[in-house]
Amino acid sequence: MLHETIEFKEWQSIFWKPKSYDNNQVCYSSIEPEDNKILLVNQGTLLVQISNQQGEKISTEILVKGDIINVEALLESPPTWEIPDFIQYQVTALGSVEVYEIEKEFLLSHLYVDPRKYHRLFEKIIVQLVNISFSNVISNKKSQTKIAWALYRIAVKVGQTNQKDTNLISLPRFVTQAFLSQISNTGKARTNEVIKEFYQIGIIVQRENKTIDSDKLIAYIKQDVLLDYSLDNLANK
Incomplete structure (x- = not known):
């Protein structure tokens, strides 16, 4: 996995850190994006939720270990692409959850140097997006x-x-x-x-x-x- 590489272990205390969440706690909201950080699930299960026409939160996707919560943050220029208001989402913990907060620039710099080391990350993202597309x-x-x-x-x-x-x-x-x-x-x-x-x-x-x-x-x-x-x-x- 991404966080199991030697490089990430060496720089853990500086560029990435674990963060814990309790059951039903909101781990991320696209309304208040963290464009400078990549959020990677290390442990537990999370639900991606959107609001329906009645304003109720409904679950649309499940995230588990190895999934990236805020995939859109990987874009180099987030301001040029914004999530429309009608598809804003939040990610909620289902039980105890641990998420790694990784500095975006640190992650991208390693991807640029040797992208082969992170092919499993790319595969995860591709499968995640394919599943969403197929569901549509x-x-x-x-x-x-x-x-x-x-x-x-x-x-x-x-x-x-x-x-x-x-x-x-x-x-x-x-x-x-x-x-x-x-x-x-x-x-x-x-x-x-x-x-x-x-x-x-x-x-x-x-x-x-x-x-x-x-x-x-x-x-x-x-x-x-x-x-x-x-x-x-x-x-x-």
């Missing part, structure tokens, strides 16, 4: 598709694999029906209907313990989502 692509699709993709994202980020059957993944307690509704941008009533449907076809194995069958979930997503972007379908459009 399927945002107008049917509820089953959106919820299936949300379950997949949650499972990859914070799911716990069963030791006896690695195909089974348990989701943490905070993944409630309301949370899944927010992440998938689906109504609560409709989310409940889809959960029942997924239980009937075996994608959700245990509703109480929130256990899913990863193979069936991935197969469903491939069939229902990726089929739209196959070469044959694109050629016919």
Whole structure:
């Protein structure tokens, strides 16, 4: 990881430092950006939240160890690109969290000298942005598709694999029906209907313990989502 390199360990006390947050504490807000610092998750789980039309905070993304909280701060000239008011966001701790505050100029100087050392950082950022983009692509699709993709994202980020059957993944307690509704941008009533449907076809194995069958979930997503972007379908459009 980025903070495990020799260079970062040598300069820890000067250019970067750990900062702890408690449950439900706001770790970052785009309304008050820290353009001179890069915030990297070292431990714990965080939620990216935006305000809906009613002014309520809803969760739209999960961040875990290795994720950068304020990706936009990596831009060299932040003043030329501002986040519109309607997509301002905040990042909130879900339990105990530790975040590294890294001086931006220090980070960029190391990236310029030898970017190969930080390929894992780049991969993390790319995957993070691809997931967000793909979520936007399927945002107008049917509820089953959106919820299936949300379950997949949650499972990859914070799911716990069963030791006896690695195909089974348990989701943490905070993944409630309301949370899944927010992440998938689906109504609560409709989310409940889809959960029942997924239980009937075996994608959700245990509703109480929130256990899913990863193979069936991935197969469903491939069939229902990726089929739209196959070469044959694109050629016919």
